[in-house]
Amino acid sequence: MGARESTPSQSAAPFLRVENLTKMFGTFTALKDISLDVYEGEFVCFLGPSGCGKTTFLRAIAGLDIQTAGVIRQAGKDISPLPPAERDFGIVFQSYALFPNLTVLRNVAYGLENAGKSKSDIKQRVDELLELVGLPDQGNKYPAQLSGGQQQRIALARALATSPGLLLLDEPLSALDAKVRTRLRHEIKALQAKLGITTIMVTHDQEEALTMADRIVVMDHGTIEQVGSPLEIYTEPATLFVADFIGEMNQLKAVSVGKNKLRIGDIEFSCQPRISSGQNGVATIRPEDVVAFEKSRKTSQNVIEVTIREMEFLGSFWRTILTSKKLSDQSITADFSINAVRRLSIEKDRRIRIELPTQALRFYDSQD
Amino acid sequence: MVDLSLKTAAVVKVKPRAGRDAWIMRAFILVIGLYLVVTLAMPLYAMLSKSFNTYYFDLARYEVQINEDGDWGETIDVAALNAASNKYSRDQLRTSSDGRLSIVSMLENFSFRAKTLYRLRNVHASGSFLSGSELVDDTNWHEFTSNEFRRVYLKPVKTTGLDNFRQYFSNPSLFNSIFNSLFIAIVTTIITITLAFTFSYAIARSKMRFKGGFKVIAMAPILVPSLLPGIALVYLFGNQGMLKFLMGDQSIYGPIGIIAGSVFFTFPHAMIIIQTALSISDARLYEASDALGASKTKTFFTVTLPGARYGLISASFVVFNLVITDFGLPKVIGGQFNVLAVDIYKQVIGQQNFEMGAVVSVVLLVPALFAFAIDRIVQKKQVALLSARSVPYQPKRNRNFDRLMFSYAAIIAALIVGTLAICQYAALIKFWPYDLSLSLTNYDFDVMDGGGWGSFYNSLKLAALVAVIGTVAVFTGAYMVEKSQGMQFGRSLFQFLAMLPMAIPGMVLGLAYIFFFNSPNNPLNFIYGTMIILVICTVTHFYTVSHLTALTALKQMDREFESVSASLKQPFYKLFSQVTVPVCLPAILDISIYLFVNAMTTVSALIFLYSPDTTLASIAMLNMDDAGDIAPAAAMGMMIFYANVAARIIHHFLSKRIYSKTQAWRTR
Numbered sequence A: 001m002g003a004r005e006s007t008p009s010q011s012a013a014p015f016l017r018v019e020n021l022t023k024m025f026g027t028f029t030a031l032k033d034i035s036l037d038v039y040e041g042e043f044v045c046f047l048g049p050s051g052c053g054k055t056t057f058l059r060a061i062a063g064l065d066i067q068t069a070g071v072i073r074q075a076g077k078d079i080s081p082l083p084p085a086e087r088d089f090g091i092v093f094q095s096y097a098l099f100p101n102l103t104v105l106r107n108v109a110y111g112l113e114n115a116g117k118s119k120s121d122i123k124q125r126v127d128e129l130l131e132l133v134g135l136p137d138q139g140n141k142y143p144a145q146l147s148g149g150q151q152q153r154i155a156l157a158r159a160l161a162t163s164p165g166l167l168l169l170d171e172p173l174s175a176l177d178a179k180v181r182t183r184l185r186h187e188i189k190a191l192q193a194k195l196g197i198t199t200i201m202v203t204h205d206q207e208e209a210l211t212m213a214d215r216i217v218v219m220d221h222g223t224i225e226q227v228g229s230p231l232e233i234y235t236e237p238a239t240l241f242v243a244d245f246i247g248e249m250n251q252l253k254a255v256s257v258g259k260n261k262l263r264i265g266d267i268e269f270s271c272q273p274r275i276s277s278g279q280n281g282v283a284t285i286r287p288e289d290v291v292a293f294e295k296s297r298k299t300s301q302n303v304i305e306v307t308i309r310e311m312e313f314l315g316s317f318w319r320t321i322l323t324s325k326k327l328s329d330q331s332i333t334a335d336f337s338i339n340a341v342r343r344l345s346i347e348k349d350r351r352i353r354i355e356l357p358t359q360a361l362r363f364y365d366s367q368d
Numbered sequence B: 001m002v003d004l005s006l007k008t009a010a011v012v013k014v015k016p017r018a019g020r021d022a023w024i025m026r027a028f029i030l031v032i033g034l035y036l037v038v039t040l041a042m043p044l045y046a047m048l049s050k051s052f053n054t055y056y057f058d059l060a061r062y063e064v065q066i067n068e069d070g071d072w073g074e075t076i077d078v079a080a081l082n083a084a085s086n087k088y089s090r091d092q093l094r095t096s097s098d099g100r101l102s103i104v105s106m107l108e109n110f111s112f113r114a115k116t117l118y119r120l121r122n123v124h125a126s127g128s129f130l131s132g133s134e135l136v137d138d139t140n141w142h143e144f145t146s147n148e149f150r151r152v153y154l155k156p157v158k159t160t161g162l163d164n165f166r167q168y169f170s171n172p173s174l175f176n177s178i179f180n181s182l183f184i185a186i187v188t189t190i191i192t193i194t195l196a197f198t199f200s201y202a203i204a205r206s207k208m209r210f211k212g213g214f215k216v217i218a219m220a221p222i223l224v225p226s227l228l229p230g231i232a233l234v235y236l237f238g239n240q241g242m243l244k245f246l247m248g249d250q251s252i253y254g255p256i257g258i259i260a261g262s263v264f265f266t267f268p269h270a271m272i273i274i275q276t277a278l279s280i281s282d283a284r285l286y287e288a289s290d291a292l293g294a295s296k297t298k299t300f301f302t303v304t305l306p307g308a309r310y311g312l313i314s315a316s317f318v319v320f321n322l323v324i325t326d327f328g329l330p331k332v333i334g335g336q337f338n339v340l341a342v343d344i345y346k347q348v349i350g351q352q353n354f355e356m357g358a359v360v361s362v363v364l365l366v367p368a369l370f371a372f373a374i375d376r377i378v379q380k381k382q383v384a385l386l387s388a389r390s391v392p393y394q395p396k397r398n399r400n401f402d403r404l405m406f407s408y409a410a411i412i413a414a415l416i417v418g419t420l421a422i423c424q425y426a427a428l429i430k431f432w433p434y435d436l437s438l439s440l441t442n443y444d445f446d447v448m449d450g451g452g453w454g455s456f457y458n459s460l461k462l463a464a465l466v467a468v469i470g471t472v473a474v475f476t477g478a479y480m481v482e483k484s485q486g487m488q489f490g491r492s493l494f495q496f497l498a499m500l501p502m503a504i505p506g507m508v509l510g511l512a513y514i515f516f517f518n519s520p521n522n523p524l525n526f527i528y529g530t531m532i533i534l535v536i537c538t539v540t541h542f543y544t545v546s547h548l549t550a551l552t553a554l555k556q557m558d559r560e561f562e563s564v565s566a567s568l569k570q571p572f573y574k575l576f577s578q579v580t581v582p583v584c585l586p587a588i589l590d591i592s593i594y595l596f597v598n599a600m601t602t603v604s605a606l607i608f609l610y611s612p613d614t615t616l617a618s619i620a621m622l623n624m625d626d627a628g629d630i631a632p633a634a635a636m637g638m639m640i641f642y643a644n645v646a647a648r649i650i651h652h653f654l655s656k657r658i659y660s661k662t663q664a665w666r667t668r
Helices: A054-062 A104-109 A119-132 A148-160 A178-195 A206-212 A230-235 A240-245 A338-343 B020-051 B078-085 B163-169 B172-205 B211-223 B228-237 B255-279 B283-291 B296-307 B309-325 B328-333 B340-350 B354-387 B399-428 B452-483 B488-503 B506-517 B523-527 B531-541 B543-555 B561-567 B572-601 B617-626 B630-662
Strands: A016-025 A028-038 A043-047 A069-074 A090-092 A166-170 A198-203 A215-220 A223-228 A250-256 A261-264 A267-270 A280-285 A291-293 A303-313 A317-323 A331-337 A351-355 A362-365 B053-056 B062-067 B117-122 B129-131 B134-136 B142-145 B152-154 B157-160 B429-431 B435-438
Touching: A016 A054, A028 A054, A028 A223, A043 A054, A043 A178, A043 A206, A054 A166, A054 A198, A054 A215, A090 A148, A090 B561, A104 A119, A104 A148, A119 A148, A148 A178, A148 B561, A178 A206, A198 A206, A206 A230, A215 A230, A215 A240, A223 A230, A223 A240, A240 A250, A240 A280, A240 A362, A250 A331, A261 A280, A317 A338, A331 A338, B020 B053, B020 B354, B020 B452, B020 B488, B020 B506, B020 B531, B020 B572, B053 B163, B053 B354, B062 B078, B163 B172, B163 B354, B172 B211, B172 B255, B172 B309, B172 B340, B172 B354, B172 B399, B211 B255, B211 B399, B211 B572, B211 B630, B228 B255, B228 B328, B228 B399, B228 B617, B228 B630, B255 B296, B255 B309, B255 B328, B255 B399, B283 B296, B296 B309, B309 B340, B309 B354, B309 B506, B328 B340, B328 B617, B340 B354, B340 B506, B354 B488, B354 B506, B399 B429, B399 B630, B452 B488, B452 B531, B452 B543, B452 B572, B452 B617, B452 B630, B488 B543, B506 B523, B506 B531, B523 B531, B531 B543, B531 B572, B543 B572, B561 B572, B572 B617, B572 B630, B617 B630
Parallel strands: A043 A198, A043 A215, A090 A166, A166 A198
Antiparallel strands: A016 A028, A016 A069, A215 A223, A250 A261, A250 A280, A261 A267, A280 A362, A291 A351, A303 A317, A303 A351, A317 A331, B053 B157, B062 B117, B117 B142, B129 B134, B129 B152, B429 B435
16 A cells, blocks of 8 residues: 655644544444544545545544544544544534524634633624635525525634634535535635645545645545545556546556566556556556657557547547557547647547557556 | 454454533433333333232131130131131132222121120231221231121232233123224224315315315314214214204214214324325326326326325324224213223223223223334335425316315315314203203303313313423433434333333323322322323323424434534533524424323323312313213313314414524525
């Protein structure tokens, strides 16, 4: 597992340290022996398909569903057995869970009451928070009178009201429509950066994770598959699962023939150093990493001739399906810019030469 | 990935620490759970064990010596004495817990004036007898003059076994009631369901006019005690009834009267359930049926009926249960036709045979539990239907059909209004059928049996107390069970206890309360005969429906409210008072009016528990009817009706006001 590479400010002690966390629901193991460090001020995303355990992990950190075994330390203190009320976090749920019968003002002020604060202090803080989330004059409305995006921001303001050390976001954007979602992504990210609050967000939307997170924790079947920056996760997937789950990925049956060599069909390619030890496996390359050549150019390494079987116009680029007998008739999906298509006069049924660049070609053992 | 984490020995399980909120919530569950145990489980247990207790006089436990002329004769075993005089057979020695046997009844030629002296002793330490009011339970000889000896009574010994049941089933006059009860319940169910289905169909599927009015009228029977239609029937078809000629040589006193009255009081219960079932059916199915060219009749049998089947089944069992457990109506109009619920009353009040009362109660529990279980299973399926996304059916105008449905609904409404009107008319007539002038003499309750106007005020007080205390207890309990975490077993147990009252007939509950609370060993004995026990019994009796109403409302709340509140370090009771209660206020008001109306009309459980200081209006009705004061009984019944109507109206306006005040957020 290629965990914990290149993290910001790794010299400092982690703000949140999770050690060997296991969560059982009856006989079902939802989390298997998970360890993770989260550093102060970081924005971490738990990403994975539904049922992978990401929400269970978040709820364990919040104390809402306490783990069966393992330790969670926050700011150096073991918080494992503590109920939510004795932990230090703010949380936003997918449903927002705004109190429907209280005004926006009272929703945001909810956590500030009976904490020994004067009314004017509370009012000031609430105004400040509403300003922060960009809804300064909506205080007297009820949640039902706000749009989904506005409700989401009120939930955020309420979670931040008590200045918690840790902000937990449980699929906060998935109930919103696409446009609002994109806008809020940036707003939340900017707000988090401005406040410097350590944040953990659960999402099943890879685009969300890639654009917002400092580090992404990819999970599957209750285990962590990879931890890394969005770029690392995208360009250097540690496992075939990650490679497959994030972005588009070609998967071709291949055989490993040495540390940096693999064979697809009849052809040998040089590839990134392999991580696993098996013989039979899968070669992967992203559609946008496939490079097309003019026919005249001299042959070089990793180049093959293919037939264009299908072409599909997707707006900013063309998606093509390429095949070759030499790849034992496996097809490759490749994306070409409009420019390249015009320049190389790529058309359906024509033959072209493509390169599968060494730095983009990887070999994995087949799963299972 | 291999699952190795939990197999390695070093793993230490995390023991979650419960916060203050969790402890408070657990305490609440415990308190309300304990309330249900004490007011439900323990009384029922007391009743069950009572039904297996048999008492008989064990004469072999006593020895007697007689001194007729200065010399003590030989020691005689009392059993031998009985054998010699041939006084009591084995069966005659069977008795109840309060049975007493005079010892001199076994002595031939006994005279209390004779100078004869007697000695009596217990052979075993377990035997006992009464000398006057003094209990003797040692094994010494005790000497008596003949005048003293005639006040010596033997006490029965207790054994446990099925003897009571054997006796019950060997007595045809008792076990025939089972068939009578089943007969009444089944026939009523068939009639009520047919009538209520047609009525609900008219409301859901026609465009007839005056729908709102019909619905309100159809609900009216809920507001009166079940015996009120009995009184109306007596006025109409009784021995001096206005329409007696319609009865031919049949008598209204018996199955006909019980069935007619039962249909009246069960009608709204069936209608509510069936109407819900009909209103959730999917319009798309009707469009499909239309498009496939199915006839109206075919659509009815292939779409409408199957769609409403769960509602129909559920309503059937609810009606069945209501009828088989009802006591007031068969008491008033049953005549010589015995049913189980009345048998319990007769055994307990008439014959003071508590053990046999307990046996009949157990017999009555069987069909009630059965009907309850089936209803629960069907209800669950109904819920699943409800949550499906469907397009509500919109009836189209059809002049002939609408007119037909209107006539039908009008007839039903007229029958209901007519029944109430007859009672009101009867209450205002001086002396039916001889003096038809109007007067208020029948309202002079204070000169009649049953407790007078005081019982009406007691009923109001009871209903108000039940509404307030019951609502608080039920809603708090439901909240704690729904929103607390952990303690899975405790919460399931609580759920079970909360569902149980619905399956327990009122008569059974009331009798169980006698056994449990009237026992001198019970520290809660002091509440016996007070208003407190009436309140407790009524809250428990109507717990289930209230609990389900509260649960439904609570389940609609976002389940993350508690998590958010805890993360903001706020105690749960702040959330409860500021969010949960205000949001659920409509449901809370519904619970309170339900409890109020039922407390006003209930008879069955409380008939065993009221005291001269706590007489109630509905029971006064029964007692006045028993004493032949039928007109005052009708007058009292209508007072209950008006009180409930008033409560309903207040509830309506209160809801409206609260709605506009605290539910402002519902409107955009």
